[in-house]
Amino acid sequence: MKVERPHRPGDVPVGLPADRAAAIRLAALRLFAAQGYRATTMADIGAAVGIRGPSLYKHVSGKQVLLAEIMLGTMDTLLAMHAEAVDGVTDVTERLRRAVEAHVRYHARHRLEAFVGNREIGSLEEPDRVLRLRSAYERGFRELIERGLAEGVFTVRSARLASYSILDMGMGVSNWFHDSGEFSVDQLAYQYGDLALRLVGR
């Protein structure tokens, strides 16, 4: 049984990154997003790169590690984009605009990572590090809004509710965005920046 697949160690599927491990990580990301972590089997991931499930262990060390890498890489990228966006900007309104734009840009450009990152925290065996990073990220927005309130340029009852709202609406982008849609990433980022500034009272 199962004679249709002889051993062909040399052949590499076309159209995939030369680095096998990178192709596996990408396939895992897509499958985790489409089916969920627990519903995705190692055999599924293997099939997506043209090999059997057990062969994956020649390149990566396990399913849980694949998920952890996605989640940590996600937070690192998000925090880096945020830091770069607000770097050197002191005006609080402009700072919030740029932070929101980076937030939305991330959730449009890294749709799958964000989607998996938001849904599969419970599937992580050691979520602490990821949770700490998320919490620090949220705190950054809240403190920014609090500063705007202190300076009198924002008028919002609760900085916490405003920061949650802004973050949640940006995260929602990862639920529906696709590249051939009505808006480009840049247009989307700009419009969400506007919406967020309105929300905090300009």
Add this chain to the structure above:
Amino acid sequence: MKVERPHRPGDVPVGLPADRAAAIRLAALRLFAAQGYRATTMADIGAAVGIRGPSLYKHVSGKQVLLAEIMLGTMDTLLAMHAEAVDGVTDVTERLRRAVEAHVRYHARHRLEAFVGNREIGSLEEPDRVLRLRSAYERGFRELIERGLAEGVFTVRSARLASYSILDMGMGVSNWFHDSGEFSVDQLAYQYGDLALRLVGR
């Protein structure tokens, strides 16, 4: 082995609803929310109501049905709250305010249902009906915003982005709300109503 639990068909755990099936559905909801659908076993659900996994089948017909009931009940309640909130209100601003308040109220009061409903659509074997209901719900918000634009009382570039934003920020409430927090459900609903009206340009 396993002698610590003799047959005691008569004893009902205290503090649980008289109706065993209702207690099971509640336990399933809590566990699905805390651990995810696939990570929750029938044995877990049984343990939460003081019986073994297989005994559940004397009251409910299976795990998938438990999930489907939660998801459909969720959408029914949400749509009913929405309909009741906007019933008889013609002014478009007031109509949007009430719709948002109902939306937020639902996501605070039915935190777990909303949370499970949003995360486990992919675990439903037949998601079509739920997806249709969700899509109709979103359409209601978008059309409301479009009417406000046509009447000239809202000023927003894209009704779709605005409706997504408002829905997403309300849904986010189910991620963090708890009864002993800073705001009551009513306070929360009111404030989110405000934020939403600001977002569409009053």
Add this chain to the structure above:
DNA sequence: TCCCTTGGCTAATGACTGTTAGCCATGAGA
């Protein structure tokens, strides 16, 4: 030409899980 690393493969392991089958104590009603 020969060796050995690389990266496939199949088989096996060990564990878990939804569901069904079949048994039996309890207690309500005749």
Add this chain to the structure above:
DNA sequence: TCTCATGGCTAACAGTCATTAGCCAAGGGA
């Protein structure tokens, strides 16, 4: 007092799955 529906239970079934073990072809380097 007797019967039987109810609602527990354990055992068994029929899978599924992550991971490990061990085998082997290809091909690059000596």
